[in-house]
Amino acid sequence: MDKSTKCALCPQKAVVHLKYFNRKLCKQHFSELTQDRIRKNISKNELVDKNNRVAVAVSGGKDSTTLLYSLANFAEKFPIELVGITIDEGIEGYRSESLKVVEKNYKKLGIEYKILRYENEVGKPMDEIVKKDQRLPCSYCGVFRRDLLNKAALEVDADKIATGHNLDDEVQSILMNYIRGDFSRLARTGTKTAADTGFVQRIKPLSVVPEKEIALYAMLNNFEVYWGECPYSHEAFRSEIRDTLNRWEERSPGTKYQIYNGAENLKELLKGAIGGAILFECEICGTPSPSVICKSCEMKKEVR
Template sequence: MLRCSFCGRRAVYHRRYAGVFLCDRCMIKSVERRFRRAVNNYRLVLPGERVAVAVSGGKDSVACLHLLTNYCRGKRCEVVAITVDEGIRGYRDESLPVARENAEVLGVEHYVISFKSVFGVTLDEMVKIAAKRGTGLNPCTYCGVMRRSLLNQAARELSADKLATGHNLDDETQAIMLNYVRADLSRLYRLGPIYIPLEGFVPRIKPLREIPEKEVALYALLKGIKVHLAVCPYASGIHTEIRDFLNSLEANHPNSKFMILRMFEEIKPHLKSATPEFEVKRCERCGEPTSTRLCKTCELLQGLGLAKGRKNLISERDS
């Protein structure tokens, strides 16, 4: 029987990149320690702040909600949860109850914003319209842009000081590599544990950024936290190719993902001079902040012959 490298109890996990074995107790403590270290080192949450957490119902966002809620109880902070229901049949309709249940268990206010109520159609319906119109854009483009926009607007309407997401180490290294491949210096520069954008945007934080995906999943399992584990049916393309490449690299060369992250942190300060600044304007259609005449959401909707139907997102508490 394999023993924990720290306490000698039965091991449940082999942390290959560190060459150690961890029991259930030490595993939980390690994840919580890394979470607190990230929050404290990068000053992600300050006393008295109101933090909105983007909660999909998946392991990462739910773990982030639990960790932040427990942390904030001793810091005079307030936590609210926001779920965006894109309208993906057989996927989001199954994860939404999980997000709601976790918010109730923690005593956290929970708000649900749906594509249907804001745009008049679900993502499933958008995909069909896009196919008929031959836009050439994949579902992830519509989902990613619109979900981020709705999360930002909802967090702003809720007077949140920060918007937390459940991005883990795997997510961050995938984003780094994707922007390398696309030569997108502007998006690359915006990556990090905290991003403080311009007026109209709520600062975004990533408390789980230095915790591998497997460890977040195991943490949720060991803590008995209910999560939704299904994979989005629309997940495909270059994102999955980069994910598979990095997983293969990590399997053959443990610690590769951490090294990619550390190298990026060395490079990031030098990217500022290559990143153009832009003036914040207001979208001519919806009034949301943008650098151009139309925000990206309204631009995509226009291509589908649609428009944003609701100006304000938060009308009543989800129950």
């Protein structure tokens, strides 16, 4: 067992021990590795093309803030244009606070941005919606947020939407879909969505970086991050999967990467076996939908 507290690559003090890699790294070498992973994920999987206009979904948390700075860094060497998109769900004390952080970061980087609010788009802020309905707020929020991110991206004329999903988020979703037997959704997860779905294509440049490492990276780089958690957040199944995965990872380091890589391969096989869903145009808003009225419009009606 290596008891040294030094970086494996230089004499500096190690700040992290990557067990799956059996390596201790200093601040500089850890940061370089993280940047390198993100850059390689973008180029290897062709997440962006030259002269793309990329809408970056930013909530102010560690993941999306790291995403914003990473893409700004990437854009210095590769010709892409960035525009921030942020959804204000209308959650007093949570989103109101994180929005301040988000706007500071946009301004610091000199990135144009657009904020869409539930109050205007859905008709009510989340604080009002939860008062009226006992159903899990996350189910509403997930549908509305996805819908509004797409709308915002169309309004700013973006070619892609980049989101801050990390390795843990991805692996949790893979297992959840697997356990539910939802293979068509499993085939649609991954570091980028298909280009021909009728929605703006989504890319996940951070999908190869574990959550803990993103938190560390954001701290070491002094990014201004909002660390608060949504007061309505309650996803029991996901939390259970998260805990289980962390236990597996602790016992056999590398498990998360193995599941992730396995699913990437499986996805290729599934693509041929599972045909795309037949999509209509929603009668109310015109977005592609498997039913004549899309989920978002249906939920908006309920909420109003």
